Amino acid sequence: xxxxxxxxxxxxxxxxxxxxxxxxxxxxxxxxxxxxxxxxxxxxxxxxxxxxxxxxxxxxxxxxxxxxxxxxxxxxxxxxxxxxxxxxxxxxxxxxxxxxxxxxxxxxxxxxxxxxxxxxxxxxxxxxxxxxxxxxxxxxxxxxxxxxxxxxxxxxxxxxxxxxxxxxxxxxxxxxxxxxxxxxxxxxxxxxxxxxxxxxxxxxxxxxxxxxxxxxxxxxxxxxxxxxxxxxxxxxxxxxxxxxxxxxxxxxxxxxxxxxxxxxxxxxxxxxxxxxxxxxxxxxxxxxxxxxxxxxxxxxxxxxxxxxxxxxxxxxxxxxxxxxxxxxxxxxxxxxxxxxxxxxxxxxxxxxxxxxxxxxxxxxxxxxxxxxxxxxxxxxxxxxxxxxxxxxxxxxxxxxxxxxxxxxxxxxxxxxxxxxxxxxxxxxxxxxxxxxxxxxxxxxxxxxxxxxxxxxxxxxxxxxxxxxxxxxxxxxxxxxx
Amino acid sequence: xxxxxxxxxxxxxxxxxxxxxxxxxxxxxxxxxxxxxxxxxxxxxxxxxxxxxxxxxxxxxxxxxxxxxxxxxxxxxxxxxxxxxxxxxxxxxxxxxxxxxxxxxxxxxxxxxxxxxxxxxxxxxxxxxxxxxxxxxxxxxxxxxxxxxxxxxxxxxxxxxxxxxxxxxxxxxxxxxxxxxxxxxxxxxxxxxxxxxxxxxxxxxxxxxxxxxxxxxxxxxxxxxxxxxxxxxxxxxxxxxxxxxxxxxxxx
Ligand SMILES: Nc1ncnc2c1ncn2[C@@H]1O[C@H](COP(=O)(O)OP(=O)(O)O)[C@@H](O)[C@H]1O
Ligand SMILES: [Mg+2]
Numbered sequence: 111x112x113x114x115x116x117x118x119x120x121x122x123x124x125x126x127x128x129x130x131x132x133x134x135x136x137x138x139x140x141x142x143x144x145x146x147x148x149x150x151x152x153x154x155x156x157x158x159x160x161x162x163x164x165x166x167x168x169x170x171x172x173x174x175x176x177x178x179x180x181x182x183x184x185x186x187x188x189x190x191x192x193x194x195x196x197x198x199x200x201x202x203x204x205x206x207x208x209x210x211x212x213x214x215x216x217x218x219x220x221x222x223x224x225x226x227x228x229x230x231x232x233x234x235x236x237x238x239x240x241x242x243x244x245x246x247x248x249x250x251x252x253x254x255x256x257x258x259x260x261x262x263x264x265x266x267x268x269x270x271x272x273x274x275x276x277x278x279x280x281x282x283x284x285x286x287x288x289x290x291x292x293x294x295x296x297x298x299x300x301x302x303x304x305x306x307x308x309x310x311x312x313x314x315x316x317x318x319x320x321x322x323x324x325x326x327x328x329x330x331x332x333x334x335x336x337x338x339x340x341x342x343x344x345x346x347x348x349x350x351x352x353x354x355x356x357x358x359x360x361x362x363x364x365x366x367x368x369x370x371x372x373x374x375x376x377x378x379x380x381x382x383x384x385x386x387x388x389x390x391x392x393x394x395x396x397x398x399x400x401x402x403x404x405x406x407x408x409x410x411x412x413x414x415x416x417x418x419x420x421x422x423x424x425x426x427x428x429x430x431x432x433x434x435x436x437x438x439x440x441x442x443x444x445x446x447x448x449x450x451x452x453x454x455x456x457x458x459x460x461x462x463x464x465x466x467x468x469x470x471x472x473x474x475x476x477x478x479x480x481x482x483x484x485x486x487x488x489x490x491x492x493x494x495x496x497x498x499x500x501x502x503x504x505x506x507x508x509x510x511x512x513x514x515x516x517x518x519x520x521x522x523x524x525x526x527x528x529x530x531x532x533x534x535x536x537x538x539x540x541x542x543x544x545x546x547x548x549x550x551x552x553x554x555x556x557x558x559x560x561x562x563x564x565x566x567x568x569x570x571x572x573x574x575x576x577x578x579x580x581x582x583x584x585x586x587x588x589x590x591x
Numbered sequence: 592x593x594x595x596x597x598x599x600x601x602x603x604x605x606x607x608x609x610x611x612x613x614x615x616x617x618x619x620x621x622x623x624x625x626x627x628x629x630x631x632x633x634x635x636x637x638x639x640x641x642x643x644x645x646x647x648x649x650x651x652x653x654x655x656x657x658x659x660x661x662x663x664x665x666x667x668x669x670x671x672x673x674x675x676x677x678x679x680x681x682x683x684x685x686x687x688x689x690x691x692x693x694x695x696x697x698x699x700x701x702x703x704x705x706x707x708x709x710x711x712x713x714x715x716x717x718x719x720x721x722x723x724x725x726x727x728x729x730x731x732x733x734x735x736x737x738x739x740x741x742x743x744x745x746x747x748x749x750x751x752x753x754x755x756x757x758x759x760x761x762x763x764x765x766x767x768x769x770x771x772x773x774x775x776x777x778x779x780x781x782x783x784x785x786x787x788x789x790x791x792x793x794x795x796x797x798x799x800x801x802x803x804x805x806x807x808x809x810x811x812x813x814x815x816x817x818x819x820x821x822x823x824x825x826x827x828x829x830x831x832x833x834x835x836x837x838x839x840x841x842x843x
Binding site: 542545546549553562563 | 679
């Protein structure tokens with residue numbers, strides 16, 4: 111066998127760099143899921159009665175539902191009775207300054223390379239750090255408050271902003287939307303809540319770092335972002351997780367709402383533990399993300415860079431209801447070793463003159479499988495709708511797979527739908543060409559990947575872009591040579 | 592500067608180069624001609640370090656160093672350049688970014704700082720002029736959608752950028768019309784100096800009207816069977832390879 115073939119075969123000597131555990135006392139719910147679990151979680155969070163009712167309704171819906179099987183991913187049956195549905199830090203205290211933050215957590219920040227002090231000062235990022243299920247710190251609250259912006263944990267919002275939560279929670283992703291959304295609705299532990307009032311431009315990027323920390327604890331984050339008329343917000347979600355042997359389920363729900371002339375930009379850099387070289391362990395990431403452009407001229411833009419998880423199942427979508435509204439989806443999904451990803455988007459055109467743009471860049475290495483699944487719906491009411499989709503696949507080596515499943519449902523033909531797809535490969539000849547110009551395999555791959563993903567990267571805020579590039583290099587380290 | 596001694600090379604269990612010998616001194620241009628499938632590209636690829644080619648025995652010394660011990664990228668940084676017979680497309684990477692990475696990889700190897708952006712662009716402009724390359728090519732992805740001739744020109748442009756000491760040209764003239772041929776040859780001639788050596792693989796004598804070689808070698812059955820001056824190329828042009836094949840029928 112050719113030497114380079116062998117090299118491509120020696121897939122990934124790259125150990126997960128962020129694999130460490132933070133040692134903080136936990137408070138767990140009993141293992142398994144029942145009505146009592148739902149009541150326990152609600153009680154723990156001191157929720158009002160209406161919230162408990164809402165959760166129970168979701169739980170009952172979930173009991174009648176079945177796990178979806180249509181995705182192009184394969185994994186052993188999940189035993190939902192072996193999961194712990196709630197873990198919170200024992201010592202609860204109010205944190206006013208960073209000095210009050212648990213040193214263990216500070217240490218975690220350091221290992222992740224996120225100097226919060228610096229981030230605070232330099233980048234102007236308010237970091238709402240979710241350690242397991244509990245928000246531990248929220249900075250910049252004051253300056254946001256001045257503008258009337260609400261940025262807090264969803265638990266707090268349930269207590270303090272019940273009317274807003276009642277109005278919007280489940281309005282974009284209904285409880286019975288899908289199996290995992292129903293599960294999330296029943297047992298969600300925490301997450302972020304953002305409300306931007308009329309005419310306000312959020313002066314800084316809002317950011318949350320998620321981290322799965324407790325062994326065997328499913329993570330059920332719930333995020334709700336509302337941009338009122340004429341407002342703007344950019345929200346960053348990033349996460350890394352410690353190394354684990356057992357599969358961990360993550361089933362988050364994110365809901366976005368934009369009113370007239372409002373815009374939400376939602377960016378994700380996701381790097382959860384993908385499992386080891388043999389495909390053991392790793393996070394199952396089954397996420398429901400959806401936004402609705404409720405108002406005229408509003409815009410929702412999803413940008414995601416996905417490098418982690420053993421299995422990813424995720425379709426950030428836009429419902430373009432308001433006339434002239436715009437939906438965007440920019441995605442880089444990397445799979446290596448035995449990772450499986452089935453990801454894409456749905457653009458649902460309802461309003462007139464609505465526009466959507468899809469740019470999907472899949473990168474497969476090792477023995478991984480990477481599927482793009484995209485749906486464009488143009489409803490009867492959507493005159494002059496326009497969609498452009500660009501779906502590219504890049505293969506590294508010849509043991510991996512890329513699949514594209516575009517679905518079109520056009521009920522109004524006054525508009526235009528454009529689809530373009532390409533597949534390229536980083537093979538031996540390409541690597542040798544780069545070698546011959548003096549580049550090592552690593553340098554060549556990193557250069558090619560960055561060029562290939564440029565269109566998506568440039569959608570990210572500056573500091574996130576750097577982080578994303580780093581993550582990509584890390585996750586493809588050793589995929590050749 | 593390059594010394595090849597008794598080189599035997601095989602690929603896929605088949606021996607291609609057989610006791611191959613060649614000496615190239617600084618500043619010399621050597622042309623290699625020969626029928627298809629005789630091992631010319633194998634020679635170029637082996638010198639450049641392509642791993643598919645298995646060196647069975649022999650020695651290759653380049654500027655006093657054992658070339659065969661170096662990886663392909665090391666050889667490139669040490670000053671070996673191969674202008675490919677079939678240049679590869681690099682999706683999503685502009686020629687500018689590609690050259691920036693390559694130039695800086697070489698500079699790092701020499702213990703130099705990365706080139707400053709202004710100097711780099713100046714260098715790009717200068718070398719583009721050398722092969723009369725249009726500016727728009729540098730912002731397009733490397734070789735993507737380039738015509739055959741444009742790809743070859745891009746090879747010579749890259750060669751000019753990287754300033755190698757040993758230039759291997761594998762059928763750079765194939766598929767070029769007469770204007771492109773002249774441009775490519777001019778580019779090469781401008782890069783000629785008393786330290787830089789060339790190994791020019793070609794099928795056609797016409798290239799050697801423009802790039803005048805010091806030596807012409809005829810390769811057949813995996814080795815050089817005849818060497819001479821530039822007049823040897825003319826004879827091959829007139830008489831073809833049949834007389835070579837007859838003289839060396841025992842080699843195949
Ligand atoms: N990858 C390969 N696998 C098997 N045989 C090869 C390979 N590459 C070249 N060869 C064989 O090696 C011989 C020499 O090829 P090459 O060096 O390309 O010749 P030339 O450049 O002189 O036309 C040919 O017989 C060719 O078929
Ligand atoms: Mg050849």
